[in-house]
Amino acid sequence: MSSTRRASRAIGLLRSLAVYHGIPMRQRRLRRLYATLAAPGDLTFDLGAHAGNRTRALAAVGCRVVALEPQPDFARLLRLLFARRTSIEIIEAAVGERSGRASLSVSDRSPTMTTLATEWRDERARDPVFAGVSWNRGIEVNTTTLDKLIAQFGTPAFIKIDVEGSEPQVLAGLSQPVQALSFEYLPHALDYTRACVARLTALGPYRFNWSPGESYALAVERWLTGDELTAALENQDAQRRSGDVYARLHSEETRAAACPP
Numbered sequence: 001m002s003s004t005r006r007a008s009r010a011i012g013l014l015r016s017l018a019v020y021h022g023i024p025m026r027q028r029r030l031r032r033l034y035a036t037l038a039a040p041g042d043l044t045f046d047l048g049a050h051a052g053n054r055t056r057a058l059a060a061v062g063c064r065v066v067a068l069e070p071q072p073d074f075a076r077l078l079r080l081l082f083a084r085r086t087s088i089e090i091i092e093a094a095v096g097e098r099s100g101r102a103s104l105s106v107s108d109r110s111p112t113m114t115t116l117a118t119e120w121r122d123e124r125a126r127d128p129v130f131a132g133v134s135w136n137r138g139i140e141v142n143t144t145t146l147d148k149l150i151a152q153f154g155t156p157a158f159i160k161i162d163v164e165g166s167e168p169q170v171l172a173g174l175s176q177p178v179q180a181l182s183f184e185y186l187p188h189a190l191d192y193t194r195a196c197v198a199r200l201t202a203l204g205p206y207r208f209n210w211s212p213g214e215s216y217a218l219a220v221e222r223w224l225t226g227d228e229l230t231a232a233l234e235n236q237d238a239q240r241r242s243g244d245v246y247a248r249l250h251s252e253e254t255r256a257a258a259c260p261p
Helices: 003-021 026-034 053-061 072-081 118-125 146-153 167-172 190-203 226-233 252-258
Strands: 043-047 064-068 088-091 100-106 137-144 158-161 180-185 206-212 243-249
Touching (some): 043 053, 053 064, 053 158, 064 146, 072 088, 167 180, 190 226, 206 226
Parallel strands (some): 043 064, 043 158, 064 088
Antiparallel strands (some): 206 243
16 A cells, blocks of 8 residues: 555544544534434444444443444444443444445545445535545445344344435335434435435335534424425525434324324
8 A cells, every 4th residue: 555545544534533523512412412312222223433423422322332334444443442332333344225245435535425326426526515525446345234234133223324325225225114213415415315215204104304514403393204304405504514314203192292183
């Protein structure tokens, strides 16, 4: 490996650590949000764990965490960070529609943009917002599915998905509803959000909300239908930045309370 590539990888890793672990109050806000979606002792999945800030927050809530990360550098980092945490299991793999092997497009300088989704990558390469991102190499990684993870570990109370454009493929590998989950959205890539919403709506009676940017706070008080969510994400304010969509099953009791006779 060239010294330039080693330097790029080191810079990318350090940048991720600074962004995801070094900014005060982010962890507190994230833990507060996750505490509304999962309880101590619950099983949770962190798909695209990256530098481990979401894994850290879920563990702080008291959850058991299965964290998946396909980038070898970051999988090693996660094993180092959480070596003494028996409630956290690290798996070096990606999650998608099927298990096997796949090519991962890596951005050493911007490792949060590393992706399995070649179409999403090519679209972002033409997006001015991503002008500074370069996918400089590809590596072969193991892949698994949500159904296989559930068969191995059990049904999680909450799944966090942040896989840079592969979110629809991840959900295509899920054949049963789970209580709650989240996935990333980009303002200029709402087709991917619509695909995720459609898949979840086919699996169960989900309602949706979103958290803009790194606020880790839900945008609206009332949870929305899929159509209401996508309409909300198309408005001018929501288009200013990316964030996370949250989905949870809408129980009969919740529906009755929301729609009294």
